[in-house]
Amino acid sequence: MGPRIILYTGKGGVGKTSVAAATARRAAASGKRTLLLSTDPAGSLGDVLGRTVSPTVAPVSEGLWAQQVEARDEIERQWGAIRDWLAGVLSDRGMERIRAEELAMPPGLHELVGLLELRRHAEDGQFDVVVVDCAASGETLRLLALPDAARWWLDRAVGTRRTLDAARPIARAALDITLPSNRALDGAGDLLRDLVALCDVLRDHERVSLRLVMTPERMVVDEARRTFTYLNLYGLLTDAIVVNRVFPEEVGAYFDAWRARQAQALTDVTEAFAPLPVLRAPYFEEEVRGPEMLDRLAEQVFRDVSAPTAVLHEEIGERLELGDDVAHLRLALPFAEKGDVTLRQVGEELVVRVDGHTRTVLLPPALQDYRPSGAALADGALTVTFDPPAPTT
């Protein structure tokens, strides 16, 4: 069994780097050989740790190593040829060259390729714990759907090389396009295969989990909820929520209105992410930089937790099964006994009330036109049945 892997993700500026570094220091202090890995190209890991962090693993302090991955070379080597081909095809069709190149390079690919480094660490036994400071969430997560697309692509495009070779002259003559070269296909195929394997590693719930970092602000929480829905859909385990920069009481009356707003946001967080543990850290009077502040942060975040590296929650809270004529959404509700269940759909939200507890679930776009038609509570979970939209005639 490889290292315990914890990935911190969330909107820019909420405290991912700080919390990731704090976690890594704690883990190292408890005697675990710990690597702090950043995939954020604009990463501030160096500032926080007070030393330069490089693309190769380098020691930081007792039991702690750091690495800032740089995906560019790897992408260039493996995706470069296919990107050039695609960009060529698009620009031949009248698209501006710059825009064509952008299109040929899916957003978020950089970061996902950065995570390939994680796969290497997951396989060798060098570290007990790997803490990952991810770049901001949205774009990358969309690529987590990639394995399915990639498998398709590998089967069709790479797997049917012979068909493709036969098609080359026809494509050229009839469609006026040049099919990608075998070298381009091989490079892209290797990259996709690596990414598929990475996604399999990320789905190993025994040792891999994500933690969503947010500040108690409406917009930030909403984005985190969207991320959470995607993580659940793609089968990635989220084991904790970290709410950072909560105003402590000591800030005084001047901040009363802010504190009230934060309190509301904290209630929303509890309802949206239950039963996940919600860890909190106060807004400190200074920036989180250097070992002392990191340890102070860790002290607060992990106050009520057995160990910062424990898997703090073991199952995926929401699962969605989409059938042809019905969809099921399964919600873990361990606190529910067997009381009344009420369901209400408000826009893209499903509000579930069970035994006086409220859970709000952000529905994935695929389900937004469906209507909840029933609910059943069994084995600590609520299964909501949805009917598809009536066919429009």
Ligand SMILES: Nc1ncnc2c1ncn2[C@@H]1O[C@H](COP(=O)(O)OP(=O)(O)O)[C@@H](O)[C@H]1O
């Ligand atoms: N609990 C906190 N109290 C005060 N400042 C904080 C706290 N957490 C983070 N910061 C500061 O907020 C800024 C952004 O934090 P950072 O960890 O770099 O966020 P991210 O990695 O999500 O962009 C940094 O200047 C950091 O020192």
Ligand SMILES: [Mg+2]
């Ligand atoms: Mg950061």
